[in-house]
Amino acid sequence: MTAHQRFFYMMLLVIPLLVSLFAPQTAVASKMEQKYITKVLNLMAGDWYDTAGNRILWIQNGFINDCRVLAAYDFAGSSSNGAGRFEILESTGTRNLYLTWDIRGTDQDSIKLNDSQMLHHMTKPSFNESIAGIHLGMTSADVAQVLGAPAETRNLSPYVNTYGWYYRSLGIAVTFDANTVDRIILMKGSSASLDRSGLNCENTPYEFAQAYHLKSIPKIDYDDRYSSGGCYSIGGEEYLSFGSRMNHIMLSKYWN
Incomplete structure (x- = not known):
């Protein structure tokens, strides 16, 4: 086998490897176990209001806004201060809600909905300073x-x-x-x-x-x-x- 032939066969091996290394990788969501979903939903249970006093979320018994939570993905942080994506079943189909929660049993407890809306248990949360x-x-x-x-x-x-x-x-x-x-x-x-x-x-x-x-x-x-x-x-x-x-x-x- 000539040097030219050896180089050709070597490139046949290298090119597929390079393609696999640089090809776009599909992100895989991490589905949470039901016991963790239940723990977080129980922590967030209750009514949540925006700053205008509108009730935006109500969470109880595995439901968000009377829609069953089918699954949850990609939890980060701790149980009391974390974030995750919740898949709920609405009358028109499934919908995803991204929630960030900070719940310590105080008047300042909060849930951030889809990174755009801050919600509290109280319509007018108290402040200290x-x-x-x-x-x-x-x-x-x-x-x-x-x-x-x-x-x-x-x-x-x-x-x-x-x-x-x-x-x-x-x-x-x-x-x-x-x-x-x-x-x-x-x-x-x-x-x-x-x-x-x-x-x-x-x-x-x-x-x-x-x-x-x-x-x-x-x-x-x-x-x-x-x-x-x-x-x-x-x-x-x-x-x-x-x-x-x-x-x-x-x-x-x-x-x-």
């Missing part, structure tokens, strides 16, 4: 009614790497998840403050520890300009974090 009249869970329309239309909508880096509303003259920025407020950033130099305590970036970490009965005094980094020393629970599933040199304070629903 606010900044300039803005609190977590408000809609964008609520924020605009209190603060007016934002002068800028942009990425709020380095404070947080996501887009939000920036009120430069007020020294306040707001971010949203499914059209509800999930973070409020109070910047150094702002005349606003946290409404309950009256504190802002001019106050000391010790004053925050005293006002909110924190378990420890917040750690402030005075070397790295935009780092954070962690999140501190102030009750009601709300958290404060502090930028280095106290250049900003963030009120959020996230603990990390």
